[in-house]
Amino acid sequence: MRFELFIATRYLRAKRRQAFIGIITGISIAGVAAGVASLVVALAINNGFRQDLQQRLLGSTSHISLQRIADDGIKDWPALMDRLSKQPHVVAAAPAIFEQVLISRGPRARGAVLKGMIPKYERRVGDLLNSVKQGSAEGLEDSTNSEPGFQPGMGGSETRPHKTTQAESRPESKAADKSVRPTQATATEADQSPDSLAGVHARVAAMSPIVLGKDMAENLGASVGDVVLVTSPQGELTPFGMVPKYNRFRVVGIFNSGFFDYDSGWAFTRLSDAQRLFGLGDLISVMEFKVDDIYRADVISHDLEGAAGKGFMATNWMEQNKALFRALRLERVVTFITIGLIVFVAALNILISLIMLVMEKTKDIAVLMSMGTRQSQVRNVFIAQGVLIGLVGTGIGLVLGYALSYAGGHYHMISLSPEVYSIDYVPFAPRAIDGALVALVAVGVSFVATLYPSWSASRILPAEALRYE
Secondary structure, three states: OOHHHHHHHHHHOOOHHHHHHHHHHHHHHHHHHHHHHHHHHHHHHHHHHHHHHHHHHHHHOOOEEEEEOOOOOEOOHHHHHHHHOOOOOEEEEEEEEEEEEEEEEOOEEEEEEEEEEOHHHHHHHOOHHHHEEEEOHHHHOOOOOOOOOOOOOOOOOOOOOOOOOHHHHOHHHHHHHHHHHHHHHHHHHHHHOOOOHHHHHHHHHOOEEEEEEHHHHHHHOOOOOOEEEEEEEEEEEEOOEEEEEEEEEEEEEEEOOOOHHHHHHEEEEEHHHHHHHHOOOOOEOEEEEEEOOHHHHHHHHHHHHHHHOOOEEEEEHHHHOHHHHHHHHHHHHHHHHHHHHHHHHHHHHHHHHHHHHHHHOHHHHHHHHHOOOOHHHHHHHHHHHHHHHHHHHHHHHHHHHHHHHHHHHHHOOOEOOHHHHOOOEOOOOOOHHHHHHHHHHHHHHHHHHOHHHHHHHHOOOHHHHHOOO
16 A cells, blocks of 8 residues: 555544544545535436436337428329338338418417327337327228228128019008008118218218327317317418318327327328328328438438438437437436536545544644655555545445336335326436546545645645644
8 A cells, every 4th residue: 555545544543532524524435425416316217217207208209200491292102112111220100291281179279389290100100109009000001991882880791683583573562661661761861861870870880091190189179089270371262362271080099108299289080081182192202211220310321311312301419309318418418517517526525534634633744744754645644534535425325226227116215107208117227437527526626625635734844843842
């Protein structure tokens, strides 16, 4: 053991007459440990919320979106999507249409983004359809029984040609038929009447399906099976001027993604129904992609933009949510600075304890210097003592902080209201790099706190200190 470290460790063992200094030293160690543990827990919570937000966000949106610069729609999109799906790092692709609409039900109305999609492709690039909590997204699938002549409720029975029997050719039978057939005809007309309950159910079942966000459905007062009116602001030109285009949709599901913007302002329908509503023909507005490395989405988006050709532009999830993640980074910095003040207070305790120790050990320092101890060695003694306090406190704080983070994340110790925060517990996600950063800052602050006491100790003159001894 080096000379300076040996004396520093001896000074940390408080004797009975130095108990007060020992208490201050213990408080300094406890302060450093508390500050380090608090920082580790706070950064783990911040990182947990960021990871949870990122997972929900990436599950709700695609990694990369490709669209026309002129916003005139993408033509021949099946061939383009097939070609771009073969690009490196591209996992899946899906076509989509995004348009602003007005969704109303009775006197209630809400502005929304209507997304037209093909479910089998949409599930490959995102998990938003899996967040349907009421009803089912299966209603967005194209009907398999769409052949001409199929009618719901036929039950697969065949309509056989009617054969004329001898009984029907008799006059008595014809007379009897005259009294029966009007009743049968009346029943059939009643079933096909627009005012009949069966007719209403048939028309509702034939309407285009739509999936609404949870908050939007609550604001509209809509539930699964209800009918909503979707109005496009684009409209169409008629001899009477511009007339808004609208269509009635049947609510088949309600999703809950956990994002207020999506749950309160988004709705999904089939791609064909959206094209029909907006009069786009076979055009799409956006082509979405899922990639194998989300953190290289910016580079992959540039490659896709070049492969698509002139007139296309691509955006990725980091660009689309730049403001959100910037706010999280700012919150992380503010949290680090705010809770880091605990370490700063602990450093003041180290400063005070070392100053008091220098005053207490003035005679011992003078004796050591008269025996040939250099000023640098005296300075290193008190630097080593302060750094030891910081190291011990940092080690205790790291163990305590990671233990609390593990327990909080594993046992869900802190509960939340899922109606407000979309999750029912506080997520903890401690990282090793955060612990290394906190330890470096804590030890660095402890080192800075030793500079003045160590300099003061090295400036002691042995003759002056021992003159009256």
